[in-house]
Amino acid sequence: MHMRKDSVVLPAALEKQLPVRDAKGNAVLKAGLFLTLYFRNGHDESKRQAVLACAEDFLQLFGSEMQWGLLGVGQPKPVDQFAPDATRHYLESVDVDGDDGWQIYWQGDAPADASDFGFQASGTARHDSEELGHLSCLTMHCRLDNAVCGPAELLNLAAVWSQRLQPLHGYAGVAIIRAADRFVAAHCETEEYALAQRFPTLEVDYPLKHALWTREGIKGGNWLTILSDAMVQQLEQVSGPLALPDSLSRHPYAGGLIIRAGEAPVVIDRNQGDDSPVRRELAGVLLPIRVKMHPAVHTSHGKFTRQAFEDWLARFDP
Secondary structure: OOOOOOOOOOOHHHHHHOOEEOOOOOEEEEEEEEEEEEEOOOOOHHHHHHHHHHHHHHHHHHHHHOOEEEEOOOOOEEHHHOOOOHHHHHHHHOOOOOOOOEEEEEEOOOOOOEOOOEEEEEEOOHHHHHOOOOOEEEEEEEEOOOOOOOHHHHHHHHHHHHHHHOOOEEEEEEEEEEEOOHHHHHHHHHHHHHHHHHOOOOEOOOHHHHHHHOOOOEOOOOOEEEEEHHHHHHHHHHHOOOOOOOOEEEEEEOOEEEEEEOOOOOOOOHHHOOOOHHHHHHHHHHHHHEOOOOOOOOOOOOOOOHHHHHHHHOOOOO
């Protein structure tokens, strides 16, 4: 793939650090464009059909980059071992009344590497959705210099998927991408923490963990912040009619609003004295509905303890 003219430019110091490799040479950390959405009632057939449509969009864009997949539980398999309609058959036949819910992985690169392209969705079982109010989630990422999806296309994708899926909230921008194998990823947590501290507009994204703690509030803001009508109403109950500074633009869709912080994602380097005034303005707007409590996202190998992660969530607060 060739580089697009509107590709996101990383700070030179970050370019030199990526990919971060482990002792075995695995490329365990990268940076990529991402989109993550959190939604209710993942067990419902209409939601599963919406997820299917999103997965099909992703595979139409990046299917040639996929190397392995996983539908449900078990071990990842090479993509050539799946039937062309495997995602559809799985989502239409999964037992939503069981305890496990459902999950989908389509990834490029080996599981021990951070993939350049990936799609993951996880849906809760009926009991967890209806009785406990658990959120389901969908996330995708792609290489920064890919040929078909830059910032403009990511904004359009966020609008289409949000209208289709009707998420409670969501985010898009540039994120740290980890190895899909969580045991491999667990050994690069110190390096991930260091990247997040130095380059604070890089998203630290753990959708399965965040879904448990963002049922009543949002994770924070990013280049794109997706808010359902319900979240906008919750914000306006505290702050009055939603007024955005000129640096933030509105992109409404049927069922919610996307707030865009600048024309394209910007990655800043604290060591060079960089700051992001637009992200600080965004954080000030969203503060009343941002979650203040969140447990650690790392294992004992890492530094994102509960306090450290809560501090990171507040990094742009006024």
